[in-house]
Amino acid sequence: MSRYSRIIGWGMYVPERVLTNEELSRMVDTSDEWIRTRTGIRERRIVNGPSETTATLAERAARAALDKAGLPATALDMIIVSTSSPEHLFPATACIVQDALGATRAGAYDLSAACSGFVYALAMAHGLIVSEQADTVMVIGAETLSRLVNWQDRNTCVLFGDGAGAIILQASETPGGVLATVLGSDGSGAHLLSLPAGGSRKPPSFETLRNGDHYIHMDGKAVFRFATRVMAEATREVVEKAGLTLDDIALIIPHQANIRIIETSVVRQLHFPWERVFVNLDRYGNTSTASIPIALTEAVEAGRLQPGDYAVLVGFGAGLTWAAALIQWGPEVPEVTWWQRLWWHVLWYRWSRLRSLYRRVRRRVFAFYFRGREQVEQWRFTSPPSPDGKEKQGEE
Numbered sequence: 001m002s003r004y005s006r007i008i009g010w011g012m013y014v015p016e017r018v019l020t021n022e023e024l025s026r027m028v029d030t031s032d033e034w035i036r037t038r039t040g041i042r043e044r045r046i047v048n049g050p051s052e053t054t055a056t057l058a059e060r061a062a063r064a065a066l067d068k069a070g071l072p073a074t075a076l077d078m079i080i081v082s083t084s085s086p087e088h089l090f091p092a093t094a095c096i097v098q099d100a101l102g103a104t105r106a107g108a109y110d111l112s113a114a115c116s117g118f119v120y121a122l123a124m125a126h127g128l129i130v131s132e133q134a135d136t137v138m139v140i141g142a143e144t145l146s147r148l149v150n151w152q153d154r155n156t157c158v159l160f161g162d163g164a165g166a167i168i169l170q171a172s173e174t175p176g177g178v179l180a181t182v183l184g185s186d187g188s189g190a191h192l193l194s195l196p197a198g199g200s201r202k203p204p205s206f207e208t209l210r211n212g213d214h215y216i217h218m219d220g221k222a223v224f225r226f227a228t229r230v231m232a233e234a235t236r237e238v239v240e241k242a243g244l245t246l247d248d249i250a251l252i253i254p255h256q257a258n259i260r261i262i263e264t265s266v267v268r269q270l271h272f273p274w275e276r277v278f279v280n281l282d283r284y285g286n287t288s289t290a291s292i293p294i295a296l297t298e299a300v301e302a303g304r305l306q307p308g309d310y311a312v313l314v315g316f317g318a319g320l321t322w323a324a325a326l327i328q329w330g331p332e333v334p335e336v337t338w339w340q341r342l343w344w345h346v347l348w349y350r351w352s353r354l355r356s357l358y359r360r361v362r363r364r365v366f367a368f369y370f371r372g373r374e375q376v377e378q379w380r381f382t383s384p385p386s387p388d389g390k391e392k393q394g395e396e
């Protein structure tokens with residue numbers, strides 16, 4: 001019996017704070033006209049204050065996807081968070097989301113493939129399901145790139161926005177869902193789009209701060225040329241792999257980076273009609289790995305995808321990477337009932353927070369009892385600098 005992976009839930013979340021081109025033109029030497037004509041972007045959403053982070057956006061999108069699927073968080077076997085702006089280098093943002101959702105049965109890990117990351121993660125989730133390692137997998141694309149851009153660099157700060165999108169894939173015996181994927185990379189172009197400092201190669205120092213190496217650096221023109229080539233190639237390849245033709249495709253959902261990239265690659269090179277391409281970058285800018293799941297959610301909500309329709313999700317990004325997936329949209333899934341919503345939102349998610357707090361406190365108490373107060377202090381996530389100037393070696 002063949003096993004398929006079908007999308008049974010989808011959701012998105014973007015911060016409330018809108019940053020318009022007009023506002024940006026008061027911050028850097030740019031104009032609404034330049035940004036609109038060169039990129040297609042009119043405004044973007046950005047996180048507001050320390051309480052909004054990549055994990056909180058991801059959690060909101062994940063909850064919306066669970067609602068849509070009518071599933072409790074405990075049904076998830078795996079959570080994959082694709083992001084280039086994780087909460088920390090480690091632990092994985094996915095673990096923080098797992099804890100917040102109360103997804104007590106789920107494994108969790110982050111995936112880093114920049115703007116192609118969501119489609120990479122979708123391919124990984126599909127692989128887990130068809131190889132019978134998991135039945136239900138949450139795939140999230142989430143970013144807070146506003147925290148990584150240099151707000152004085154007009155080459156990059158006008159492009160990016162924050163947001164999150166999520167889908168739930170589930171095993172099924174009915175044909176459909178993810179039918180083919182194409183994943184590619186070319187590390188010779190790694191320097192074209194990067195965050196040079198903060199990793200093990202260039203740990204943070206006064207020098208990296210002075211040089212602005214902890215901000216996104218990009219050769220926009222080179223990335224543009226690469227994008228227009230690979231988007232068309234990856235789309236053609238994935239359609240062929242699924243045994244279909246472009247005429248069979250109801251909708252292409254491209255990575256929302258720049259309207260000119262979409263126009264050149266999808267519309268001109270593939271001769272694909274505009275009416276069957278989904279675009280929302282005018283409202284959100286480039287949300288990197290979150291752009292495709294956000295666009296997918298909006299496309300479904302707008303009725304642009306009907307059961308049985310074939311769609312291509314295609315992206316490109318830092319790495320350099322590219323990725324495409326061909327999906328067949330599944331049957332409608334029942335919306336969650338009011339009492340399920342009440343149980344999950346009012347009780348389960350709150351209970352999960354309490355449960356998490358209880359586990360943290362319990363760990364501290366055990367540590368205090370078995371190892372003494374001094375070591376408990378070392379368990380703080382951001383340990384205070386030691387008074388004697390020596391590094392503390394904390395572990396949990």
Ligand code: UT7
Nearest residue numbers: 029030031034038115154155158220221223224257258317
């Ligand atoms: O998810 C992947 C992320 N990256 C991308 O998708 C980036 C792909 N690349 C692009 O989208 C485009 O290359 C950009 C939108 C970044 C730039 O557009 P472009 O048409 O390639 O412009 P350019 O870099 O050739 O710059 C043209 C001019 C330059 O001035 P001069 O040298 O001709 O006098 C820039 O300094 O535009 C200037 N410029 C700006 N002017 C006003 C660059 N950025 C701005 C700006 N506002 N924000």
